[in-house]
Amino acid sequence: MRFTKDHEWVELEGEVAVIGITAYAAEQLGDVVFVETPEVGKAVKAGDNLAVVESVKAASDVYAPVAGEVVEANEALADAPETVNAAPEAAGWFAKLRLANPADLEALMDRPAYEAYLQTL
Template sequence: MSIYFTEDHEWIKVDGDNGVVGISPYAAKQLGDVVFVELPEIGREMGKGDEAAVVESVKAASEVYAPVSGEVTEVNAKLEDAPETVNASADDAGWFLKIKISDASELESLMDEAAYKAYCDGL
């Protein structure tokens, strides 16, 4: 399984043509306490960069963008009742959606973990 990051602090863990999408611990920390998550509908087709979900914290509301194009195959419904999971486990249990990747070549424009860490260090 490979993990990639966007400049907007989304991550995608890729296994074959399936991906799991969330926001990075860095993003969760910047947001502060997450109080609400709006998830996409299962079956929705998304293009790379499309709004995939919305996360609201005590500080602000932010969009979560699709790191790649594809179809939503599952959402993390647990976040509706426990949005704080995003803060507690942004890179694991706080995932937002699963996507069937339609264009794997889009992964090439994303950062690996080392590049993302360097990117965050420069912010």
């Protein structure tokens, strides 16, 4: 699993990158009440808006940590947005992308680097 400074995570499953937000981000948001996932087929660049999360505190954009094409969106979040809080780094994923460039993952933090980054916030 790799991480961004915006608190997104990416986990590679073969040729596909699964993307979500970290436990830290879910905790900061508070209770998630709505999730808008991307359309399948959407092409994104690293840093593009990928999804929207609304909580009782605020609405936040989820950014694509890597470039690629959306091959699957987590439709279950529409009916159960609280999954993002319950399992942010598992069942609460937002989208799966076919990577444009697998080397993009190398620019992201591993878990120890991300944990160290959190200590600076």
